[in-house]
Amino acid sequence: MSNPWFETIAEAQRRAKKRLPKSVYAALVAGTERGLTVSDNVVAFDELGLAPHVAGLCDQRELSTTVMGQPVSLPVLISPTGVQAVHPDGEVAVARAAAARGTVMGLSCFASKPIEEVVAANPRTFFQTYWIGDKDEMSQRIERVRAAGAVGLIATFDWSFSHGRDWGSPAIPDKIDAKAALKFGPEVALRPRWLYDFARSGAIPDLTVPNVAIPGEALPTFFGAYGKWMQTPNPSWEDVAWLREQWGGPFMLKGVVRVDDAKRAVDAGVTAISVSNHGGNNLDGTPATIRALPVIVDAVGDQVEVLLDGGVRRGSDVVKALALGARAVMIGRAYLWGLGANGQAGVENVLDILRGGIESTVLGLGHSSIDQLSRDDLFVPADFTRTLGDTGGS
């Protein structure tokens, strides 16, 4: 067998593409419409230059920080994603990898594994919820998550049900039955290692979402839950405050790209925001999150923790986000590709690549800690930053 270790995220992506059935891989690539946002998330990082020193570098570098009260050994967290059918251990494998590398697991309500199993694998788990069902149902979900021991709640409200990709959306069955087996059989047959992993685990991907289950009822399917979400009236800012209050603990609003929204999030009492465009899965044409970050940090960075997600593929990307004021970043596709390429070890591999890249960049920039990073470490082109939303005239 060739060496399972890979040295870049790009290589993890290549391996995931080779190992996963076509439809599963296509679901991870995701993105909407033309793919402008998904691509800008990545290329915007390339526009930022680094300003290394030649001598006087530090022998030790401190990469640890805290996010919503949780210590993390590097400023990279697992962003919540529904990891349907990538690997039999799914989010439990991701949670174990995050625990092994000293960081927080973000678990999606559309995940394939129940919150109880994920918290058992990594007690530092933040549960992410969409606004699905009525308030009674949401309260019950929150109670379950609290009882399971999650240490933070992430509310993701930046979803506009836009669909259609110019490169084509994968066909995803509602459940795996004889009809689906017949339809997907040929592409699965071309990926024997993926099939072998599932066969060995004794489980087939069932495409259910156990974390939005109603007690006493059958587990909803992914599309069943999605349909209910589409029918739920959209949340207001009062609902954000209601959810935060129901939870009562550390609370992050994910999906903020506008300054006025960042200020409203502060008013709603959140602990943290993630400057995020859902990895280019919401409105196509939204600029890269790294372009929106500096103005948001200037507006609310002294009142809430500001994180960023979208397009992080290298340790130097993490450093650029921190230099522009993020406390930490969250990653999505990077760890999904690691999981697809080599299960738990693949996710650990991805976190190790990012740690190595952060170390090298902080070293070159002449710092002994990520706390010392600042805008002086970067070359930022004049037209790089985007100001989205009303800044209130200041």
Ligand SMILES: Cc1cc2nc3c(=O)[nH]c(=O)nc-3n(C[C@H](O)[C@H](O)[C@H](O)COP(=O)(O)O)c2cc1C
């Ligand atoms: C396949 C896939 C599924 C996702 N599912 C969710 C989800 O269930 N909840 C959520 O808040 N964000 C979800 N996201 C968005 C990620 O949490 C994150 O914002 C995004 O992936 C960051 O961009 P990156 O993939 O370039 O790192 C998903 C992203 C992808 C690619």
